[in-house]
Amino acid sequence: MGFLSEGFLLFGAVLLLLYYRFPRGQKQILLAGSLVFYCGNDLWHLPLLLLTAVTAWYTGLRLQKNGKKGIFLAFLLLNFGILLACKVLLLRPGHALPLGISFYTFQAAGYCTGVYRKSHAPVQKFSDCFLYLAFFPLLVQGPIHKPGELLPQLTRSHAFQRENLALGFGRMLLGAFKKLVLAGRLAPAVAALRAEGNVYLLITLYALEIYGDFTGGIDIALGFSECLGIRLKENFRLPFFSKSIAGFWRRWHISLGEWMREYIFYPVSVSRPLRRLGKWSRKHLGAFGKRLPVYLASLITWAVTGIWHGLTPNFLIWGMCNFLVITLSQELEPIYEKFHRKFRWKQKPLYGAWEMIRTFCLMNLIRGWDLFPNPGEYIARLRLFAPLQTCLRPADWGILGVTGVFLLLWSLGEAKYGCLRTWLLEKPWLLRWSIYGFVLLMTLVFGKYGPGYDAGSFIYNQF
Amino acid sequence: MDKLLDILRELHPEADVEAPGLITNGILDSFDIVALVGEIEDRFQVVLPASELTPENLDSAQALWERISVRL
Numbered sequence: 312m313g314f315l316s317e318g319f320l321l322f323g324a325v326l327l328l329l330y331y332r333f334p335r336g337q338k339q340i341l342l343a344g345s346l347v348f349y350c351g352n353d354l355w356h357l358p359l360l361l362l363t364a365v366t367a368w369y370t371g372l373r374l375q376k377n378g379k380k381g382i383f384l385a386f387l388l389l390n391f392g393i394l395l396a397c398k399v400l401l402l403r404p405g406h407a408l409p410l411g412i413s414f415y416t417f418q419a420a421g422y423c424t425g426v427y428r429k430s431h432a433p434v435q436k437f438s439d440c441f442l443y444l445a446f447f448p449l450l451v452q453g454p455i456h457k458p459g460e461l462l463p464q465l466t467r468s469h470a471f472q473r474e475n476l477a478l479g480f481g482r483m484l485l486g487a488f489k490k491l492v493l494a495g496r497l498a499p500a501v502a503a504l505r506a507e508g509n510v511y512l513l514i515t516l517y518a519l520e521i522y523g524d525f526t527g528g529i530d531i532a533l534g535f536s537e538c539l540g541i542r543l544k545e546n547f548r549l550p551f552f553s554k555s556i557a558g559f560w561r562r563w564h565i566s567l568g569e570w571m572r573e574y575i576f577y578p579v580s581v582s583r584p585l586r587r588l589g590k591w592s593r594k595h596l597g598a599f600g601k602r603l604p605v606y607l608a609s610l611i612t613w614a615v616t617g618i619w620h621g622l623t624p625n626f627l628i629w630g631m632c633n634f635l636v637i638t639l640s641q642e643l644e645p646i647y648e649k650f651h652r653k654f655r656w657k658q659k660p661l662y663g664a665w666e667m668i669r670t671f672c673l674m675n676l677i678r679g680w681d682l683f684p685n686p687g688e689y690i691a692r693l694r695l696f697a698p699l700q701t702c703l704r705p706a707d708w709g710i711l712g713v714t715g716v717f718l719l720l721w722s723l724g725e726a727k728y729g730c731l732r733t734w735l736l737e738k739p740w741l742l743r744w745s746i747y748g749f750v751l752l753m754t755l756v757f758g759k760y761g762p763g764y765d766a767g768s769f770i771y772n773q774f
Numbered sequence: 775m776d777k778l779l780d781i782l783r784e785l786h787p788e789a790d791v792e793a794p795g796l797i798t799n800g801i802l803d804s805f806d807i808v809a810l811v812g813e814i815e816d817r818f819q820v821v822l823p824a825s826e827l828t829p830e831n832l833d834s835a836q837a838l839w840e841r842i843s844v845r846l
Contacts, residue, residue, distance in 0.1 A: 428824075428825035429825075573824075577804075577824040577827045578824040580808040580811065580824075581808075581821065581822065581823060581824050581827075586812070589815075590815070601809055602809065605808040605809055641805065
């Protein structure tokens with residue numbers, strides 16, 4: 312019962328009807344719905360989700376009574392141990408990770424860390440804790456939420472508002488469009504190019520495929536939640552408009568970046584060993600010495616982020632590439648500033664466009680490591696300039712071209728007006744219905760779904 | 775507080791570090807925050823734990839000074 316299946320459409324419709332028909336039981340309906348969703352997708356791994364929820368809830372309550380580090384560490388060891396074991400044992404052909412395990416494990420770890428640090432009180436009811444971890448729109452690909460961002464919304468009732476449904480359905484439609492038309496049409500070409508062909512074309516098309524797949528899935532999750540009156544956090548903010556790699560990671564998979572920053576980067580940075588190193592380096596290495604602890608903490612964080620994506624060497628290299636580019640940019644900052652003071656190009660729109668294209672291309676090169684568990688193969692393919700051919704036909708290119716133009720215009724609109732769906736609500740109905748009608752038609756006619764397609768499978772399910 | 779303002783000005787001479795919005799206006803990024811923690815330890819002998827590195831505590835020099843002064 313993936314997001315884009317007939318089963319989910321029926322499930323979603325029934326859930327919405329019950330949710331607004333019985334407003335006093337909304338929390339229970341979401342709980343039951345999340346259990347049904349999980350059992351419908353991954354019944355065998357439900358015990359693991361329950362184990363994380365029970366241990367998170369119990370640890371939170373014990374930490375409140377007696378905030379000993381031992382129980383906190385035991386919780387982290389157990390749950391990250393399970394996550395690691397799953398990644399080692401299940402990330403191979405014919406197997407799949409338990410649904411949502413990365414996301415709910417991170418969310419549970421953040422929850423217990425917050426209680427340990429006394430940033431928030433523990434949840435008293437197990438049902439609330441379970442719902443926070445198992446809320447089904449988040450299970451497929453996140454975003455990862457802190458308790459304060461989600462729990463209050465899940466535990467209070469929401470009155471029916473037509474606007475929520477209008478905005479929510481609009482967002483889900485856009486998500487389906489990106490997933491089924493953009494990602495769906497590119498997937499066969501990317502798979503074929505992965506086997507052989509021009510690697511530069513591969514990484515460019517893969518960038519667009521993963522954009523459609525990941526942001527499309529998030530749109531569906533956030534859109535459905537919006538229908539319920541629940542506002543989830545944004546996970547993307549026009550990522551292809553980024554002007555630097557550091558800037559890209561503030562616009563792409565935002566919740567993972569925030570989690571890594573709060574629970575890995577900052578704790579590592581202020582740990583005793585790094586503070587000791589920092590004291591020494593500030594005294595002996597001058598200006599660079601002030602930055603050394605930051606760079607070390609960043610190196611560790613990127614290594615962890617790489618490993619989160621996968622346990623093969625290519626993901627560690629991926630993390631290191633991100634680290635190196637960001638660190639180099641920091642070190643070259645004085646040279647960039649001298650250059651821009653002399654040439655004054657930074658304010659010009661063309662220079663801004665160049666920065667975005669440069670970042671897009673560089674990010675594609677880094678992301679290419681995702682595709683090659685054997686690093687040597689990626690390097691060898693980069694050295695070859697194979698002919699620019701794909702299995703896409705002229706009709707596919709036409710459809711992708713129209714899709715690309717629409718998404719670019721939509722993104723430019725969002726950059727100018729903020730949430731375009733809200734902006735459209737205030738415009739004449741003809742404009743609104745024309746745009747949504749176009750998107751619906753494109754999705755129904757040109758989307759890749761039906762027999763032979765697994766429309767409900769998302770790339771980030773595997774992480 | 776003046777010493778703290780000096781540290782902030784060294785990190786970002788171009789910015790108005792006395793005004794609020796150090797985080798919300800994107801003046802301080804995560805690298806700056808870690809560098810700031812190191813300078814605070816050197817100059818005030820105060821260690822700010824990771825739990826204190828929140829947007830609320832870091833968004834203004836005044837808010838940050840409050841977190842430092844309770845530990846002096």
